[in-house]
Amino acid sequence: MADRDMIEVKGLRVVAGAAPGPVTEIVKGVDFSVKKGEVLALIGESGSGKTTIALSLLGYARAGCSISSGSVRVGEVDVLSLDAKGRRALRARTVAYVAQSASAGFNPARTIMDQVTEPALLHHLMTKDAARAKAIDLFRALALPAPETIGERYPHQVSGGQLQRLMAAMALITDPAVVVFDEPTTALDVTTQIEVLAAFKKVIRELGTTAVYVSHDLAVVAQMADRIVVLNGGAVKENGVVAQVLDAPVDAYTRQLLAATRRPEAELETPQNLGKHIPPLLEIRGLSAGYGRVDRFGNPAVRVLDDVSLSIPRGSTLGVIGESGSGKTTLARVVAGLVDRAGGEVLFDGKPLPAQLSRRTPEQYRQIQIVFQNADTALNPSHSIADILGRPLAFYHHLSGSAAKKRMLELLDLVKLPASIATRTPAGLSGGQKQRVNLARALAADPALILCDEVTSALDTVVGAAILDLLAELRRELGVSYMFISHDISTVRAICDEVIVLYAGHRVEAGQRDVLAAPPYHPYTELLVDSVPALKPGWLDARREIGCATLPAMGESANIPELCAFRARCPVRIDGTCNMTPPSLKKLPSGAEILCHHPAAELNRLQTEEASPV
Numbered sequence: 001m002a003d004r005d006m007i008e009v010k011g012l013r014v015v016a017g018a019a020p021g022p023v024t025e026i027v028k029g030v031d032f033s034v035k036k037g038e039v040l041a042l043i044g045e046s047g048s049g050k051t052t053i054a055l056s057l058l059g060y061a062r063a064g065c066s067i068s069s070g071s072v073r074v075g076e077v078d079v080l081s082l083d084a085k086g087r088r089a090l091r092a093r094t095v096a097y098v099a100q101s102a103s104a105g106f107n108p109a110r111t112i113m114d115q116v117t118e119p120a121l122l123h124h125l126m127t128k129d130a131a132r133a134k135a136i137d138l139f140r141a142l143a144l145p146a147p148e149t150i151g152e153r154y155p156h157q158v159s160g161g162q163l164q165r166l167m168a169a170m171a172l173i174t175d176p177a178v179v180v181f182d183e184p185t186t187a188l189d190v191t192t193q194i195e196v197l198a199a200f201k202k203v204i205r206e207l208g209t210t211a212v213y214v215s216h217d218l219a220v221v222a223q224m225a226d227r228i229v230v231l232n233g234g235a236v237k238e239n240g241v242v243a244q245v246l247d248a249p250v251d252a253y254t255r256q257l258l259a260a261t262r263r264p265e266a267e268l269e270t271p272q273n274l275g276k277h278i279p280p281l282l283e284i285r286g287l288s289a290g291y292g293r294v295d296r297f298g299n300p301a302v303r304v305l306d307d308v309s310l311s312i313p314r315g316s317t318l319g320v321i322g323e324s325g326s327g328k329t330t331l332a333r334v335v336a337g338l339v340d341r342a343g344g345e346v347l348f349d350g351k352p353l354p355a356q357l358s359r360r361t362p363e364q365y366r367q368i369q370i371v372f373q374n375a376d377t378a379l380n381p382s383h384s385i386a387d388i389l390g391r392p393l394a395f396y397h398h399l400s401g402s403a404a405k406k407r408m409l410e411l412l413d414l415v416k417l418p419a420s421i422a423t424r425t426p427a428g429l430s431g432g433q434k435q436r437v438n439l440a441r442a443l444a445a446d447p448a449l450i451l452c453d454e455v456t457s458a459l460d461t462v463v464g465a466a467i468l469d470l471l472a473e474l475r476r477e478l479g480v481s482y483m484f485i486s487h488d489i490s491t492v493r494a495i496c497d498e499v500i501v502l503y504a505g506h507r508v509e510a511g512q513r514d515v516l517a518a519p520p521y522h523p524y525t526e527l528l529v530d531s532v533p534a535l536k537p538g539w540l541d542a543r544r545e546i547g548c549a550t551l552p553a554m555g556e557s558a559n560i561p562e563l564c565a566f567r568a569r570c571p572v573r574i575d576g577t578c579n580m581t582p583p584s585l586k587k588l589p590s591g592a593e594i595l596c597h598h599p600a601a602e603l604n605r606l607q608t609e610e611a612s613p614v
Contacts, residue, residue, distance in 0.1 A: 012070035041225035096171035113151030161192035216460035219533035223540035279350030287344035319496030369442035373454035375434035432463035504565035511592025519607035
């Protein structure tokens with residue numbers, strides 16, 4: 001029995017609906033097994049059945065679904081034969097679950113320590129003091145700051161990446177035999193994702209935990225898993241060790257997933273230079289903006305953007321990248337007129353653009369449209385798609401009746417959606433379809449500029465790649481310009497002509513998209529580039545070995561707001577310079593402009609040396 005698998009799933013079938021109504025099979029006879037201490041990845045796009053299969057390990061089926069046949073065994077437990085009391089005992093004690101959204105998994109009114117220790121106390125596994133001591137040990141193992149005191153905080157007082165690791169501590173406190181990780185880093189920045197993945201991997205190794213890792217990201221899976229099960233349409237397409245699946249995939253669908261991950265840069269047509277007298281479509285000079293009460297000098301309580309400048313020529317795409325909190329979304333909202341500006345100029349087509357939406361002309365309002373990150377909250381759930389698209393057609397172009405219907409069908413065709421979805425509501429559409437409707441609504445205004453705010457970050461790899469292809473096609477056909485906001489460098493490089501890098505509200509780098517291809521770059525840009533997981537096993541371990549070097553010591557900083565915002569995290573900071581003098585704007589050989597004290601040649605030497613051991 002010693003070599004028996006920890007998890008064994010045979011002939012698993014899950015259906016949606018129940019007789020006498022229509023019944024749809026969503027998991028179709030799935031088989032796989034996981035050895036003790038092994039990490040198995042379930043990978044596939046949205047709707048492939050990944051999460052449904054993972055939840056079956058807890059004996060759970062979502063509302064409206066049921067496990068119709070098959071067997072699920074965890075250790076010696078036949079999961080599907082358990083009664084309600086047996087399933088409660090199984091969950092947390094034997095099988096624990098780490099959800100995608102940690103913020104939704106924590107009660108905002110209770111301290112973190114209360115919630116992390118609750119599973120152990122609920123199942124009477126240890127005393128309160130022992131649970132607290134164990135939680136602190138887990139906080140330390142998961143590389144959380146101030147492990148002795150972080151438990152006294154409330155969920156809103158820690159970052160997203162920290163909350164995700166705290167949720168893992170909650171799952172691990174009962175010493176479960178199996179932990180299910182369900183897309184636990186999808187919503188995180190690339191830099192935060194690296195820290196969280198490394199912490200998960202370290203703890204799984206140290207505790208010898210058996211894990212099932214659900215993801216749509218093959219590059220992430222390559223770092224975490226021993227074996228991969230590829231799913232599509234509720235069926236297993238491929239099941240093999242990581243190296244085989246990545247290097248010699250057997251199934252055509254796996255090859256499609258790999259192609260979407262190894263996305264080549266698009267061949268972009270550079271907008272024609274129509275003469276020096278033609279102004280950029282959008283130009284921003286020295287922009288400052290923020291939130292909260294404005295003082296008598298016009299400064300907001302919380303400054304989010306500081307002295308940001310950029311331009312977008314007509315028919316081109318500008319990528320704006322940076323971590324959460326860097327000011328990307330605020331920048332888009334300032335351009336859209338949704339956030340006031342504290343200083344600077346915004347010119348549209350060479351003419352000043354009023355800060356407030358209420359002071360803009362209907363034409364200015366029409367010409368700039370925004371597509372939000374979360375299509376679920378951006379679309380009215382009670383309206384049909386025809387109504388959603390009909391509103392901007394009536395508002396901007398005074399279309400109604402058959403003319404509006406004709407244009408609405410043209411818009412659906414433009415974003416490659418069937419005419420049949422016009423009568424449906426957003427709830428009946430997939431994530432990718434909803435994002436296409438979101439885009440069609442922006443196009444209904446016939447804009448010159450579309451602000452795309454993280455429009456692919458909530459989508460899986462294949463669907464996200466299709467949306468990027470669509471954006472590039474619409475640009476070619478309609479001549480529309482984009483400001484494309486993302487924290488994903490590979491996405492930005494795929495479709496953008498130029499890039500600006502924001503850090504803590506400052507523009508630390510700006511240039512052609514090729515600036516992201518090779519050193520030298522700003523030290524923060526280097527961190528972003530180096531944090532994108534490579535599609536090869538062992539990359540994370542090598543990356544952590546290089547990235548864990550102690551930062552050089554630095555004295556107290558002068559009280560000058562213009563000092564480099566990145567200095568606290570910069571591995572090449574210079575004591576007596578970076579903490580005393582604001583950096584000047586430097587031009588790199590690539591043509592990029594950066595805010596840094598280091599000369600280009602020195603950055604190139606440091607960054608090339610650092611990259612060479614990998």
